[in-house]
Amino acid sequence: MERKSVTPITLALVIPCFNEEDVLPETIKRLTLILDELVKYKNIHSDSKIIFVDDGSRDKTWGIIEEANIFNKYVQGLKLARNAGHQNALLAGLNYAKDFSDCVISIDADLQDDLAVIPKFIEEFNNGNDIVYGVRRGRSTDTFFKRTTAQGFYKLMNSMGVNIIYNHADYRLMSKRVLEHLGEFKEVNLFLRGLIPLIGYKSTEVYYDRNERFAGESKYPLKKMLAFAFDGITSFSVTPIRLISAIGFLMFLFSFFMAIYILINKFLGHTSSGWSSLMISIWFIGGIQLVALGFIGEYIGKIYREVKARPKYFIEKSTLNLPDQRNKEIKELVGTTN
Known part of the structure; x- marks a missing residue:
C-alpha cells in the first residue's frame, strides 16, 4: 500500500562518528547535496536533518560538527560523554530523530555506503515499506580474510536461528512506528541487525555496491569485529x-x-x-x-x-536545542569578524 501525503516527508539521517575528522567534511558536503536535491524535487521536507553522534571521539570530530551546525541548516549533533560503542551511539541518534521525523536512515560516516541509493530508500518507504535494508551486492572491495569471515558470520547466525539480513550492516531506513517499537526493547546488549527484523512490518531490500573508505582508518579492527560477532551470537541464540x-x-x-x-x-x-x-x-x-x-x-x-540495566549512554553536549535565533547571531558575528 503506497503512502499518499500532501506534504513531503521529514527525513533524518543518523550518522555515528568516532575519530572521523579526516572524512567528516566530505561526508557533510555529500549528504548536504543529497538533501538539497531531495528538497528541490519535494521528495523530503526542508526541515529534514543530518544528525551526527560523536561517540567520545578524541580528535576534532565534535568541533567539525559544531561548526557545520552554524552554517549548515541540516546539520545537528550529539556528543556522548564517553565512547559507548557504535550500536549505542546509533541508538542515541535514533531516539532523538524519531520525535520529529517520518523516517530515519542510519549510515556510517566513512562514505563506504553508496549515498546514491538514498532516494531509492525513500521511494520504497513511500511504497508502504516500514523498513528498507541496504544490502551489498558483493564483497569485491574486501580482503579475502574479511570477505570469508563476514560471509561465515552471516551463515553461522542464520544456522543458529537468528533472523538477520545477509550482507546487511546498519545502512537502513526505518519508519517512525518502527523506531517507537524499537524503543520498547530494553536490553543492554544491543545488536540492532538482529533486533530490527524482530519488529516485523513490511520490509524490502535495496542493493548497492560498497565503496572504498574515503579517508581515515577503519574503526573495526579484527578484535572489535570478533567481539561484535560474539555479542550477536550470544545475544540472540542459546x-x-x-x-x-x-x-x-x-x-x-x-x-x-x-x-x-x-x-x-x-x-x-x-x-x-x-x-x-x-x-x-x-x-x-x-x-x-x-x-x-x-x-x-x-x-x-x-x-x-x-x-x-545501566544507562546505555550519556549525552555531554548537544546542538539539537540551539535556538535558530542563536544560530543567526553566531553567523552574523562570524561574518562581522571576517
Missing part, C-alpha cells in the same frame, strides 16, 4: 549452550565405549600403562570443560549486565 550439552553427551558415550574397550583388554591381558593416551585424554577433556565454562560465563555475564 545454540552454543546446546552445543556444549551435545558435546558433553557425546563425550559420555565415548567414555562408556572406552570403558568397555578397557575392560575387554584387561580380561584378555592386553593392558599396558600408556602415559601418552592418558595425557591426551586429560588435555582434551580439560579443554572442553574450559570452553564450556567460558560460554556459560559469557551468558551469565550478559544476564548480570541486563539485570543492572
Whole structure:
C-alpha cells in the first residue's frame, strides 16, 4: 500500500562518528547535496536533518560538527560523554530523530555506503515499506580474510536461528512506528541487525555496491569485529549452550565405549600403562570443560549486565536545542569578524 501525503516527508539521517575528522567534511558536503536535491524535487521536507553522534571521539570530530551546525541548516549533533560503542551511539541518534521525523536512515560516516541509493530508500518507504535494508551486492572491495569471515558470520547466525539480513550492516531506513517499537526493547546488549527484523512490518531490500573508505582508518579492527560477532551470537541464540550439552553427551558415550574397550583388554591381558593416551585424554577433556565454562560465563555475564540495566549512554553536549535565533547571531558575528 503506497503512502499518499500532501506534504513531503521529514527525513533524518543518523550518522555515528568516532575519530572521523579526516572524512567528516566530505561526508557533510555529500549528504548536504543529497538533501538539497531531495528538497528541490519535494521528495523530503526542508526541515529534514543530518544528525551526527560523536561517540567520545578524541580528535576534532565534535568541533567539525559544531561548526557545520552554524552554517549548515541540516546539520545537528550529539556528543556522548564517553565512547559507548557504535550500536549505542546509533541508538542515541535514533531516539532523538524519531520525535520529529517520518523516517530515519542510519549510515556510517566513512562514505563506504553508496549515498546514491538514498532516494531509492525513500521511494520504497513511500511504497508502504516500514523498513528498507541496504544490502551489498558483493564483497569485491574486501580482503579475502574479511570477505570469508563476514560471509561465515552471516551463515553461522542464520544456522543458529537468528533472523538477520545477509550482507546487511546498519545502512537502513526505518519508519517512525518502527523506531517507537524499537524503543520498547530494553536490553543492554544491543545488536540492532538482529533486533530490527524482530519488529516485523513490511520490509524490502535495496542493493548497492560498497565503496572504498574515503579517508581515515577503519574503526573495526579484527578484535572489535570478533567481539561484535560474539555479542550477536550470544545475544540472540542459546545454540552454543546446546552445543556444549551435545558435546558433553557425546563425550559420555565415548567414555562408556572406552570403558568397555578397557575392560575387554584387561580380561584378555592386553593392558599396558600408556602415559601418552592418558595425557591426551586429560588435555582434551580439560579443554572442553574450559570452553564450556567460558560460554556459560559469557551468558551469565550478559544476564548480570541486563539485570543492572545501566544507562546505555550519556549525552555531554548537544546542538539539537540551539535556538535558530542563536544560530543567526553566531553567523552574523562570524561574518562581522571576517
